[in-house]
Amino acid sequence: MGRKKKSNWKQWLDGIDQIKIERVEPPKEDRRLYxxxxxxxxCGTGPVEYVTELFRDYVETRGMYGQDEATFTIIAKEGVRVDDRKDNR
Structure with missing residues (x-):
């Protein structure tokens, strides 16, 4: 019978100190108004979830009301956050 294959565990363990683990912060919730x-x-103004709902409602649910083409323009309101609105809808 042949020799047993040598394990590379010792080499791996010796090199483990060289591994750098970078902490990655999860993306912050997008609270901008669109x-x-x-x-x-x-068509509407609100957080990204609401604007996405408007788009899906028009395209998926309503079938674009029988239209062949639609142009959506989405503009982020700079410096304005959902929490900044007075009515907090």
């Missing part, structure tokens, strides 16, 4: 325009007309 304004959504559909074909140039105001």
């Amino acid at each position: 304004t959504c325009y559909l074909n140039g007309s105001l």
Whole structure:
């Protein structure tokens, strides 16, 4: 019978001190306000979840109301956060 294969564990363990573990912070929640325009007309303003819901409702749920084309323009409101709104909807 042949010799047993040598384990590389010792080499691996000796090199483990050289491994650098970088702590990665999870992305912060996006609390910006967005304004959504559909074909140039105001469609709604709110957090990213709401604007995504507007888009999905129009495209998936409503089938684009039978239209072949739609133009969505989404604008982030700089410096404004969801928590900054007075009505806090």
